[in-house]
Amino acid sequence: MANALRLGVAGLGTVGASVIRLLGEHGDALARKNGRAVEVTAVSARDRTRDRGIDLSGLTFFTDPIELAQSDEIDVFVELIGGDNGPAESSVRAALSAGKHVVTANKALLAKHGVDLAELAEDNGVCLNYEAAIAGGIPIVKTLRESLSGNAVTRIYGIMNGTCNYILTRMEKEGISFEDCLADAQRLGYAEADPTFDIEGNDTAHKLAVLTSLAFGTKISADDIYLEGITSITTADIQAADELGYRIKLLGVAQKTDTGIEQRVHPTMVPKQSAIAQVDGVLNAVAVDGDFVGGLVLVGPGAGGDATASSVVSDIADLARGDVTPVLGMPAKDLADYTRARMRLHEGGYYIRFTVQDRAGAFAEIAKAMGNKDISLQSIVQRHRGDADRADAKSVILITHETTEVAVREALDEIAETGVISGVPQMIRIERLS
């Protein structure tokens, strides 16, 4: 058997500790499977003395991850520090430049510097693997880079943020408001003290940006993602969705269109009977539509130390076997430029909820504006607001047939001008799924 593949683990948080524990428990089996042993020889962390529940005896300890990255004691640098700059970025660059393979769970780093790092890895003849960076334990990177490499992908979409999915699921199952769910999620550790990054969709966007590149062979372009979080979703929307045969999920979607590639993160109505609609709580799911495979859906844990460690170790196993895959599915220099499809050209169905004054003609004005923009309606629901202060305020809910974003936006502007509605209408895009 070849010499052991020597790992340096930078960052000893939950995931780092799980990785070391996994390799301790299953190291022998892995060596048999890969034909090569794997051993952690060195680690880095800020605090040398903290008890992490793992045995670090015999391992060289660095406080500077860059020193670890350049150490002669390691063949693979495992970056579990996090963050899109600072020590994570500099140590990954140092490792690649020193001819070390890198395994990382850092989505923010990849979303920002992925193409650049891929070129650096390829110039140095080493691998940069990151299965754990996207959807935790779900093997979506390998599925795209390897299993679906014979397909032209037409769309990739998924539930990639457990915090949002937990909140939306509880709002649906228990009829609790967004604010109360968020507070509960924070109490249970499913949401950060500052939850902005999750609930506004940025976290999903980071993952989507990398998946878009893998799926379509384009450069990563995280800044070109249309972004809408879940803070405006009410229990009224969720109930209406239920009655109309939908569930509301925060999806990240990348889709090929005639004018480029749409990348969008927004609350989405998905048909109840679709696989993605059944993904509840903190679970994640990623779905791919390809020209030969048809549709594939992967469901699993999107976070957690152990599940993430499973993916980190899968990347390490590939290195132990000597499997070399281009970082972004094809050599970074061959990636096409990303062409953004404008959101105003987005085509799809829409759910729109208006609060109207209970006066004759309000609905006629709405219908007229829709008609002016050639938007045809599939369903119309009218009802009194259960939660309104004013008994004379009604909800009017429309489901449109396939139309365009610009038509909907212009119709909403026209309706606002008539003065028949109160407040800002709620607008949720419907995703067509089989």
Place this chain on the structure above:
Amino acid sequence: MANALRLGVAGLGTVGASVIRLLGEHGDALARKNGRAVEVTAVSARDRTRDRGIDLSGLTFFTDPIELAQSDEIDVFVELIGGDNGPAESSVRAALSAGKHVVTANKALLAKHGVDLAELAEDNGVCLNYEAAIAGGIPIVKTLRESLSGNAVTRIYGIMNGTCNYILTRMEKEGISFEDCLADAQRLGYAEADPTFDIEGNDTAHKLAVLTSLAFGTKISADDIYLEGITSITTADIQAADELGYRIKLLGVAQKTDTGIEQRVHPTMVPKQSAIAQVDGVLNAVAVDGDFVGGLVLVGPGAGGDATASSVVSDIADLARGDVTPVLGMPAKDLADYTRARMRLHEGGYYIRFTVQDRAGAFAEIAKAMGNKDISLQSIVQRHRGDADRADAKSVILITHETTEVAVREALDEIAETGVISGVPQMIRIERLS
């Protein structure tokens, strides 16, 4: 770039034609991704002249697949002939012995000769890849061999036969009898003229046998699978399942127990809200429980020329990149012997439907027998048979708490002896899923 990887495709049915078409359409992209071109240089089929809608000009044509397997014109033998012996087996053996890699979609061959062929491949230093053999377009082989290699798998289960799932789905959605659904499935091409192999579970068993080996590192043991088909399932069972919060699916399940590994294929009640319960029609799904990843579910097309070709080409791409994975996840000589866990020791919940005469004391007899075997009941439903000839016949449906197969079987024997029931009770196992 290295010399092109030369393929010989044996068998030009639906899948073979799709593979050739896929390589024609996406060959350039694949070469960029893999760093090596792939080209079909030769094919074999029985009939040279048939129009298959693909261009075979320039390809060497063999009528004998063994000659193709041994040809100097190929590096990889792609076996798409089918069958667990005859030309498929002999040509695969010939190819491996001649030092050619083999890619196959042949589950029957692997279920019967997998370990033997794995040893032959490994002795000759070549690969035997078979992503397409199990669940069509779903990348479950790669997921088990590579993505989950750091996990101890505790259970693997799935819906792996589209014919059965199509029939069960239509029975549920439309209330049609098994016989009518089967006839429709045959008319639509979803079921064979002789459907036995599908509806009795043999096809699922072949796939399960290979997955068990991959999941648990044991030798393939297809003859040790407990087998029960779907022919006894009635619309009454499906309706009762629905009322009790379940759906009925034909599952293949392999599970680690204290006494060995259970392998079983049988109709199964799965909780409605589980991911697997939502898999309808001809779709397949495979789920894996692992100690680090937790639970993972993959849903996709289990058959069809194009979806299967997607998996065949994924195997070819691995060869083009030079990725070498042991055939059954670890070297065949290291596989452990398979120890069968006896079905009578199976633990789980049970659904039992009796037809009883409408006389006092019948239910007391049933309850007494259950109590004698320490079987506690979770739900009891009693109702008149809607479909009975005799208005005095009632259905009694029980859902048990966790118990053992032997206890249930002995209780049913005891109940039969009392004479309070008519016919054979229906017994469907419940799978505990999160």
